[in-house]
Amino acid sequence: MDTENWRERYSKAMMGSLGSPLVMLERGEGAHVWDVDGNRYLDFLAGIAVNALGHAHPVLVEAVSRQVATLAHVSNYFASPPQLELAERLRRITGAGDAGRVFFANSGAEAIEAAIKLARLNRGDGRRTRILSLINSFHGRTMGSLSLTGKIALRRDFEPLLPGIEHIDTTIAALEAAMDDTVAAIFIEPIKGEAGVLDLPEGFLQRARELATENGALLILDEIQTGVGRTGTWFAFQQTGVLPDALTLAKGIAGGVPIGALITFGAASDLFQPGQHGSTFGGNPLATAAGNAVLGEIERAGLIENAWRIGAKLHAIVEAIDSPLISEVRGQGALLGLGLTQPVAGALSAAAFAHGLIINAPNDSSIRIAPPLIIGDAEFEEFRDKFTRALQTITSDAK
Incomplete structure (x- = not known):
């Protein structure tokens, strides 16, 4: 050709x-x-x-070849050994631990969609109607993830998007001015990859954690690009002393096999109830076997x-x-x-x-x-x- x-x-x-x-x-x-x-x-x-x-x-080639020869897909009516293994592995390496829960999707954008739903469930007594995101951020191109994305040029042709989402400057002053008890969640990339690999200001993530806790909001970190060892720790937030309420992952998890994940920490793990979200392909045996192989090799090597x-x-x-x-x-x-x-x-x-x-x-x-x-x-x-x-x-x- x-x-x-x-x-x-x-x-x-x-x-x-x-x-x-x-x-x-x-x-x-x-x-x-x-x-x-x-x-x-x-x-x-x-x-x-x-x-x-x-x-x-070779580790990924062998794992995918072996899995596709036994069980590639079963739908979310059933569990599979690699799915459970990967969920437990993610709880361990994120630090979510026994109180953590994992939802598997097919991409980073789908993981963000699940996280938006999680934020909507954090309504408190109904007053938490706002979601904050950052100007110049990027969270995906589906309608929900695009609503979070802080790039006007990407959003313009598809408006109106989801209501209740506000984009703020990446400064502590803007964070303090925007955050109150009407905020359900704030979405933050620890490093803005699509903006040119921009680091957050010193102390920004720590202050976001403090304000989210004070106001009952969820701190949701988008580590779709920064996660899986890329920044020198499993996840970039682990270099800050901050623990999120939820974490979105994708990209490097399975070395090219499509997969995404939402991991919840602590009380946020109780927000989703059966029937409120799902995915036909998410967490299937093939993708999760690839994920186990990649994450295992990252640790081993x-x-x-x-x-x-x-x-x-x-x-x-x-x-x-x-x-x-x-x-x-x-x-x-x-x-x-x-x-x-x-x-x-x-x-x-x-x-x-x-x-x-x-x-x-x-x-x-x-x-x-x-x-x-x-x-x-x-x-x-x-x-x-x-x-x-x-x-x-x-x-x-x-x-």
Whole structure:
């Protein structure tokens, strides 16, 4: 299948809601992928923080192959061993413990939808009618998750969206002004990935926890992009001393097999009652077997610790390049954002791709880097070479 052939077929067969694909990828191994023309790329986006174990990892391949040969799907009328195992594993690694409960969905957006319902159930005596979210946040593209998303450009064409949702500035002052006993929940990303990997202000999450507790609101953390070891702990909130009331997860859980989850902590675990939410595919044996394999391998291979190493190494590499285009390095562990001095992120991402490096421009002035958690010295050196050449291309073009 050559490039001209598949592009024509794609334009005729696929919905126009997505942009034109860069290439058609045919296979992957470790931190590399190959397109149908045989070109090789270093994948430092990992399917947007999904492929924690890289591509075609033998542990995941074996687990999925074994499970699909025995029991792939049973609906939510039945339980299965991998489903229960993954739920118990998630309760353990999140710290939710015995009081925690898990709902499985198929994606991050579906996990957010479940969390919105959870927030609606936290009405108190009926006065809690408001839900808070942050300006410039991203929580998904379904109607509910889009209602939470703090990007006007994404919401505009689909309004009116869910009522009762307010977007506030990411400042402690705005948080204190907005929070009172009419708030049912506040949704927060510990790092705003789609905004360019932006860290929260110092003390913001701690103050949100205090105010939520004081007013009977739920603190719901969206760790769909930051979770599963990517920031150097299982979850980013574990670096803050804060415990949420609920947590949404997806992306890296199953290494590319679609799955999402809502985990509740403490009293929030009592809000959902039978029949109030469900999913046909959510938590099926195939997806949860993949999740157990991925999370088990992350623990066994010390990949959470490697995420710290990845972050430190990439910081050092970028800072040593000393390009006038790079103003700062943001984020934690294996989720980094490069702030640029000029609005050339799209061009820089394209130049990197032309040199065989997959990174991402979430906006005009930011580059996102989210490699698989398995990378080591060889991949660091390849990144240094390809990224340096991409920067040189952009600098040369600017002259």
